[in-house]
Amino acid sequence: MSTLFLQQIANGLLDGVYYLLIALGLSLIFSLGGIVNLAHGAFYAIGAYLTVLLGPYIGFGGAMFVVPGLVAILGVLVERLLFQRFYRSDPILSLLLTFGLAMVAEQLLRMIFGAPPLSYSIPGWLRGQIFLGDFIYSRYRGTLILIAATCVLALWILLNRTAFGRVVRAGVQNPDMVGALGIALPPYMMAVAAIGIGLAGLAGVLLAPIYSIHPAMGQEIITPAFVVVVIGGLGSFWGVVAAALLVGVVKGATIGLGYPQFATAVIYLMMLLVLLFRPRGLFGERIQRFE
């Protein structure tokens, strides 16, 4: 294998991380509440727009902390006012709800900020490149990967090593039993929505300097993120992580082999194969109430 091809594989691993922050939130909210959140991309877009709006006052570093918080608060509002009414109904209803919500959010962004894309640049202190032998990488993306990795690790610890996580995991498996044990799930649902949606907001902050910021940017990322969740397998934390990395690598390899025109189609092909041969997803767990 040529070094160029190896570079593409390595770059692909990193490329996958962009979907990860979105996909993890989607997977969490679906596993616990059964809400198929099509509006998840809209929160990512709101994150990016808030970064452009607040960046001049609090800087990019400030936006990285403040914006996910604001988006999470918005998430809590949406969860309390809308999502929680649908936990007990057919998922098709929540799907319609969030579908509409996504359109409303996109149109609101268009009305407030206008349709033309807005500009936002990498802050000076994060500009520059990293060279590892022949491999070139941007310092900004290097930082981005570290932040994403920290989030993933923190989330894993939260879900697997804390009392909070135990209740959430139990809620995923069997909400009735959790209720029978005298634990009220709604506050946990709210927290999970805040975390999942906050992560989407963080993704918006992190990608604002390198992607085009326009009202439909949420819809651009939501489809591949869903594909990642389907490939990874529902309810599996590491499944989603592995799927995001795999999608990145396969995309990188496709471009490395000289077929960039198939770079986005190939991830849908992967989803098709996974659905044919492993309908539960690569690492999908058996979740009692979804069987």
Next chain:
Amino acid sequence: MSAFIRPSRRSLIKAAGASALLGGIGMPAISRAQSDVLRFGHLTPRTGFLGPLGEFAVMAADLAVEEINAAGGVMGRKLEILKEDSVNPQTASTKAERMIERDKVACIIGEISSASCLTIAQVAARTKTLYVNTGGNSDALRGANCNKFMFHVESQNSMYVKTCGRSLMQQGLVKGKKWFSLTADYAFGHDLLKVAKRFMEANGGQFAADKLVPTDLTDFSALLIEIRNAKPDLVISNLAGNQITNFLKQYSEFGLTFPVAGFGFDTALAWAAGKDNFGGTWPVVWHHLIDTPNSKKFVQAFTAKYKKPPENQAWGDYLAVKIFAQTMNEIKSSDSMKIIEHWEKGATFDVMKTREGYFRKSDHQMMHEMYTVQAVGASAKNQWDIFISSPAVPPANESLEIIATTAEENECKMA
């Protein structure tokens, strides 16, 4: 917490499909019907990856109508414009048909997507209604797919390539040089690539590589690695819409230093990339820094109304509305056949540049001057004036037709 209905894995998969659908639905617009007015139809993408440019088109068309009505309207009647999101080629043709048959519009103006231009042109030909294309660049629209009822204010791909090509020749970036091109993988990109190849081969350049890029690819890092490895003399963008912004931002992020040029461009995309990221040499049909009295007047009126300068797409739609109004007032008729006759006879128009423009009879392409712009970098004095312009191309001593397709290159057979 008793009655949880069980969501199935299937609903998740359905959701993935539904999320793809999100992109396909546009916003409906409300059309009104009145009888004492003259109506124009305006169709342009307002959502999707060309939506940001469509927004400028709509703002400019509104401004033009306002100015025309303030000056007495068209043939003494008030001008009204019906505007809709064209969404995609199928929807565009349905909406064009409805505007013509139900709303009785006198003409249709607009578009950015070459694919939608084609379907609207078919409706125009069938209903014998005039359509002026303000944003579709594909040569095929003026070539194999040309028709008597379609005129083009927007320049064709050949005009963009030959304009930018002149500047690249002056910079010594063509003869004996290796190009690495990235091309949007749809009708417009393919058409542009064909024209760019023809230019490159005729002038002694060659390809280091030539890559097709899906329109929904947002991350260019893998392609940037390929570019760095290929060490080309010039990186060529045949990209479109938000792709260009993403490419410019990430090219600057990776710190690559090969010169960049493009054959398709819109200033809004450069503004979105920002002065820190915008680089290279690009052709434009018009830009807000052109120093002619009428151009300045337009920029001033637009900026006063919308708090930002117009971009090139605004020029196209503003001009098309104005040309229709001017023509109808001059010949005292809104009859399509009479307007076609008038335009084909070589009527000239003030197109806000140094020379007047006219529609070429053979393919209905507007003949007018073009420009190339070059990024000035971080020293730009504000977020809009981030480039400097070449003088008008072609220069005053050359025919305007020199940058357009030649008779041999053009397959248009007007019925």
